[in-house]
Amino acid sequence: MVFVSKKKKNILKNINKNSVYSFNDAYILLQMLPMAKFKNTFESVDIAINLGVDIKKPEQNVRSSVVLPNGLGKNIRVAVFSDSDKDNLLNCGADIVGVDVLFDNINNGNINFDVIISDPDSMKLISKLGPILGPRGLMPNPKDGTVAKDLVSCVKKIKLGQVMYKADKYGIIHTSVGKINFEKDKIKGNIEALLNSIKKNKPASSKGIYIKKLSLSTTMGPGLFIDLSSFIY
Incomplete structure (x- = not known):
C-alpha cells in the first residue's frame, strides 16, 4: 500500500x-x-x-x-560514433567517442549514456544495432540532428539542454x-x-x-x- x-x-x-x-x-x-529526490x-x-x-x-x-x-537541470551523457576529432569531442563534453569500442559496448548491453550521435559514415554499422537502440529511443536520426558532419556542434547543443x-x-x-x-x-x-x-x-x-x-x-x-x-x- x-x-x-x-x-x-x-x-x-x-x-x-x-x-x-x-x-x-x-x-x-x-x-x-512534496518533492521526491532521485540521486541528489x-x-x-x-x-x-x-x-x-x-x-x-x-x-x-x-x-x-x-x-x-x-x-x-541535469548532465546529459553523450556517446559519439566517430573516429575523427576525438580529443576535441571529449573536450567539449562527449562522454565516450569511438566506433568499434562503442559498437561492442552497446552489443554487450553496456549502455551508460542518454544520447547517441553519429557521423553519416558510421550509420551503416549502427543500423545493425537497431533492435537494441530502437526500443530505447537511442537510434541516431538526421531529423533530430543526431546524425551530422559537425559533431562538435551537436555535442555542445546537447550539453546546453x-x-x-x-x-x-x-x-x-x-x-x-x-x-x-x-x-x-x-x-x-x-x-x-x-x-x-x-x-x-x-x-x-x-x-x-x-x-x-x-x-x-x-x-x-x-x-x-x-x-x-x-x-x-
Whole structure:
C-alpha cells in the first residue's frame, strides 16, 4: 500500500484533473506537492502536447530537436560514433567517442549514456544495432540532428539542454522541460522554445488545430491541463 501524507492529500484535493489552469497557477500547485529526490536531483517537469496530426500518414510524423534556453537541470551523457576529432569531442563534453569500442559496448548491453550521435559514415554499422537502440529511443536520426558532419556542434547543443522530440502513435509529444526546483519563468521559457520549434515543424498537410492540448506534471505528480494562451509562440 502506498502511503500518502496528509499534506499531499490536502493539496491533491485542490487539484481538478479536468480543469484547465493558467501556467502560473499550475506551476504553483506542482511546486506545492512534496518533492521526491532521485540521486541528489529533483523531479523533472514533464510535458505532453497533443497535436492535430494523422500519424498514419508518413508526411505528418513530427520529429525534430530544440535547445531549451534554460537547460534541463541535469548532465546529459553523450556517446559519439566517430573516429575523427576525438580529443576535441571529449573536450567539449562527449562522454565516450569511438566506433568499434562503442559498437561492442552497446552489443554487450553496456549502455551508460542518454544520447547517441553519429557521423553519416558510421550509420551503416549502427543500423545493425537497431533492435537494441530502437526500443530505447537511442537510434541516431538526421531529423533530430543526431546524425551530422559537425559533431562538435551537436555535442555542445546537447550539453546546453537540447531535447529531441517525436510525436508518438497517438500524435502526442512527451519530453522534459526542466526540474521542479526551476523558477517558473525558466520553465515557461523552455516551454515556449519547445512550442515554437513544434510550430515551425508543422506538416503542410496537417489541417485544423495543430497544437490542441498541453499538460504538465512532475515525475511522480498528477498531470494538469494548461491554457495555451499562457504562452507566446
